[in-house]
Amino acid sequence: MRARDRTAVGVLRSTLAAVDNAEAVPVSSAQLRGSALEQVPIGVGATEAARRELSEQHIADLVRAEAGERLAVAAQFTAPEQADRASRLREEAAVLLRLLDGPGIA
Numbered sequence: 001m002r003a004r005d006r007t008a009v010g011v012l013r014s015t016l017a018a019v020d021n022a023e024a025v026p027v028s029s030a031q032l033r034g035s036a037l038e039q040v041p042i043g044v045g046a047t048e049a050a051r052r053e054l055s056e057q058h059i060a061d062l063v064r065a066e067a068g069e070r071l072a073v074a075a076q077f078t079a080p081e082q083a084d085r086a087s088r089l090r091e092e093a094a095v096l097l098r099l100l101d102g103p104g105i106a
Contacts, residue, residue, distance in 0.1 A: 067097050
């Protein structure tokens with residue numbers, strides 16, 4: 001963000017959202033049913049659900065999948081008027097792949 005690299009910031013935010021979504025726990029239909037007013041939980045955090053904890057390998061796989069999706073879509077953009085969009089997608093994929101090449105990433 002300090003380097004003002006909009007491409008990197010955008011793709012990292014998007015990928016963090018994908019990781020956030022992967023951590024979400026599915027809501028069962030039983031939890032969606034209404035309750036009597038006196039049985040409704042109240043207070044800070046009363047409606048929070050525990051999130052799944054992802055392994056480092058799972059997160060790395062998600063990042064690889066995000067990069068792969070961008071490369072696949074970029075490959076489909078063959079028309080000259082789509083060249084800018086394809087280039088941007090390849091740049092985004094390169095940011096993610098560099099992230100995976102960093103130290104400590106599976």
